[in-house]
Amino acid sequence: MLKDIYHVIERIHESDVKIVLTVSGAGSKALSWLLEVPGASNTLLEAHVPYSEKSMSSFLGTIPDNFVSNSTSLMMAHAAYKRAISTKPHNSKVIGISCTAAISTSRKRKGENQAFISFWSDLKRNTVHVKFNKEELTRIEEEELISQSIIEFLYVEIFGEGKETIRSENTSLTKIEFKNYLSALTSKQIESIEYFGETPNSSDSNFSGVILSGSFNPIHKGHINLLNLASQITNKPAAFELSAFNVDKPPLSIEEINSRLKQFETTQRILISNSPLFSQKSKIFPGSTFVIGWDTAERLINPKYYNQNEDIMYNAFQEIEEMSCDFLVAGRLSDGSFRELSALDIPSRFKQIFKSIPESKFRIDISSTQLRLTGLSE
Missing domain, CATH: 3.40.50 (Rossmann fold)
Incomplete structure (x- = not known):
């Protein structure tokens, strides 16, 4: 874990925000890092890794048309948010976080190497779409970058500030915000x-x-x-x-x-x-x-x-x-x-x-x- 990420997670754990994290395809290191830094019990309510199609369908309560997509990522974040609502301490601020990804693998695979990372809270929902050029990075490197991005964008969600590591023409951000409840x-x-x-x-x-x-x-x-x-x-x-x-x-x-x-x-x-x-x-x-x-x-x-x-x-x-x-x-x-x-x-x-x-x-x-x-x- 990078030293910068360690300090970012320390700040996250010091906040009053509670999260439920769900990842599929990539992003599992973000969960590991959150647990490695002392204070995880102040932040993490629970985590889910619905890896198979059947597991994902069970988690969402429906079969998504495309398992690696903006809409599926938002559905995962919404499901995570609802889990957070049902398990949170009274009146705590909560965020549902998701990542669904397809990255480098040992078999030939059609489609892009990409990840959708979504955040769902009471007044906004955001999705970060990250694309990788095939064969430029190893699976381990893609996993590291995606997990790092989950942590850094979570920091931005909580504190409204921060630097994001993945910033290129291959990254896009969509955001919807509501002015009141x-x-x-x-x-x-x-x-x-x-x-x-x-x-x-x-x-x-x-x-x-x-x-x-x-x-x-x-x-x-x-x-x-x-x-x-x-x-x-x-x-x-x-x-x-x-x-x-x-x-x-x-x-x-x-x-x-x-x-x-x-x-x-x-x-x-x-x-x-x-x-x-x-x-x-x-x-x-x-x-x-x-x-x-x-x-x-x-x-x-x-x-x-x-x-x-x-x-x-x-x-x-x-x-x-x-x-x-x-x-x-x-x-x-x-x-x-x-x-x-x-x-x-x-x-x-x-x-x-x-x-x-x-x-x-x-x-x-x-x-x-x-x-x-x-x-x-x-």
């Missing part, structure tokens, strides 16, 4: 933002608690009282959740999201997500209890909302269960009658993830739709 969320760069009132607290916070999802257009006392009660019942921290994307409605604009945030008090936690389905929400907020009304529970167990496919419905419930999530169901006035969970035919396999709030503990017969129609607020 909401821009990043609506562009699918991040999956959630935690607010207190109108003030953003963190991105991809991995919140776990009791969550009341809704459009909150407008919020009313029924929402507030229900969430407070659910928090008392479950003994979990409480949060409202608003999805920027919906199954049967156009996505919310940034302006509309900001307008709805203005309704909340500074002591109230609000989660903005880009996931309209509870199976998706469960992966962003594992271990959470979702508070829903009787009418929502009725839709959740109706195959009509799964393209008349019960297998899709059962798979969705299984995903929710696997993420240690469940539902707390409040009664709702429907067609002139107050309906509770007991009136629903929950599939026996998943009855344990549905619990009822009895009418004696909660009943408020108002809705946001009624308030919009009457022009009133509660």
